[in-house]
Amino acid sequence: MNTYLFAVCPQTKVTWTVSQSVRRYRYISATKLSKNMPGVSIITGGGSGLGRALARRLVQRSNPIIIVGRRENKLLETQEACSNPSLVRTVVADISDPAGHDAILDALEENEKIKALVHNAAVLEPVGKLMDMDPEKWREHIAINLDGPLFLTKKLLPRLIPDNIDEERGGRILHISSGAAHYPYRGWGAYCTSKAAFHMLYRSLSAELSPLGVSVGSVRPGVMDTPMQDLIREKSELELPDVSRFRQLKEQGTLVDPEEVATFIDWLLNDTNDVEFSEKEWDVRDSERQSWEPKLFL
Numbered sequence: 184m185n186t187y188l189f190a191v192c193p194q195t196k197v198t199w200t201v202s203q204s205v206r207r208y209r210y211i212s213a214t215k216l217s218k219n220m221p222g223v224s225i226i227t228g229g230g231s232g233l234g235r236a237l238a239r240r241l242v243q244r245s246n247p248i249i250i251v252g253r254r255e256n257k258l259l260e261t262q263e264a265c266s267n268p269s270l271v272r273t274v275v276a277d278i279s280d281p282a283g284h285d286a287i288l289d290a291l292e293e294n295e296k297i298k299a300l301v302h303n304a305a306v307l308e309p310v311g312k313l314m315d316m317d318p319e320k321w322r323e324h325i326a327i328n329l330d331g332p333l334f335l336t337k338k339l340l341p342r343l344i345p346d347n348i349d350e351e352r353g354g355r356i357l358h359i360s361s362g363a364a365h366y367p368y369r370g371w372g373a374y375c376t377s378k379a380a381f382h383m384l385y386r387s388l389s390a391e392l393s394p395l396g397v398s399v400g401s402v403r404p405g406v407m408d409t410p411m412q413d414l415i416r417e418k419s420e421l422e423l424p425d426v427s428r429f430r431q432l433k434e435q436g437t438l439v440d441p442e443e444v445a446t447f448i449d450w451l452l453n454d455t456n457d458v459e460f461s462e463k464e465w466d467v468r469d470s471e472r473q474s475w476e477p478k479l480f481l
């Protein structure tokens with residue numbers, strides 16, 4: 184707890200104390216994996232697509248989870264689809280709304296720690312030219328894709344910080360990124376901008392929170408066969424000039440299976456050390472993927 188206070192109010196002498204702790208923490212964290220760490224895993228956007236696949240995967244591992252989304256029926260479908268529904272808590276909440284953050288905090292048991300917070304929820308809309316953008320729709324988009332993860336992290340941070348940084352590891356935060364964070368796609372100006380800022384949020388939070396024992400990572404999941412892609416394929420060429428490419432990927436059967444991405448994320452959350460987890464943005468298609476594949480598909 185002291186370390187947390189020192190870190191938010193650094194002064195000469197205090198900074199020295201923190202950096203000693205950080206060095207010790209990095210030594211411990213480079214050698215410890217989070218596999219057996221207790222605590223609940225929270226997945227925003229757990230009612231569909233990647234969030235649902237990840238929920239199923241973590242429950243297979245016997246992890247208790249909390250899934251969050253605005254549509255209750257979708258969350259309940261995910262709960263039923265898990266091998267042990269009793270491990271799944273559902274929270275109907277909008278991550279762009281502070282009341283939603285309160286509801287998620289309320290779903291935690293007293294003193295319950297968070298093992299992983301996966302910021303997976305996001306929206307693609309509004310699509311179309313930036314010069315035609317409606318300011319209100321822009322603000323709603325940023326409130327979900329950027330402000331939501333930031334202020335949910337802030338709300339839940341005390342449950343992610345370890346009680347004793349020298350002996351325990353903290354929880355992990357994972358940002359679900361996108362190729363759109365790094366490349367402009369015509370018609371996706373809002374999404375590309377929010378995902379690019381979300382990428383910098385991962386890097387900034389990683390620098391800020393690692394001294395507190397909380398690791399922040401990021402992963403690009405590839406072009407997945409989820410409701411978000413269904414929505415993209417429905418758009419006109421006027422709205423999304425490159426839409427035919429995404430229709431082709433579906434026709435050719437080359438969209439990535441979200442179950443496969445969930446397997447990768449499970450490995451990332453549970454089988455990497457803190458330095459590996461957070462030092463760069465992971466891409467499910469990386470050649471380094473070979474280092475996890477054999478372990479998981481034996």
Ligand SMILES: NC(=O)c1ccc[n+]([C@@H]2O[C@H](COP(=O)([O-])OP(=O)(O)OC[C@H]3O[C@@H](n4cnc5c(N)ncnc54)[C@H](OP(=O)(O)O)[C@@H]3O)[C@@H](O)[C@H]2O)c1
Pocket residue numbers: 227228229230231232233234251252253254255257276277278279302303304305306327359360361362403404405406407408409410411412
């Ligand atoms: N599919 C792809 O090709 C692809 C590629 C790169 C990155 N990604 C990223 O992967 C992540 C998962 O997307 P997906 O492909 O699985 O699409 P998806 O099925 O549309 O999942 C998005 C989820 O976010 C939830 N959500 C949206 N706004 C919310 C809000 N305000 N509060 C709470 N939950 C909210 C939605 O549930 P409710 O509507 O019920 O709230 C939904 O379950 C996203 O971050 C996306 O940007 C996807």
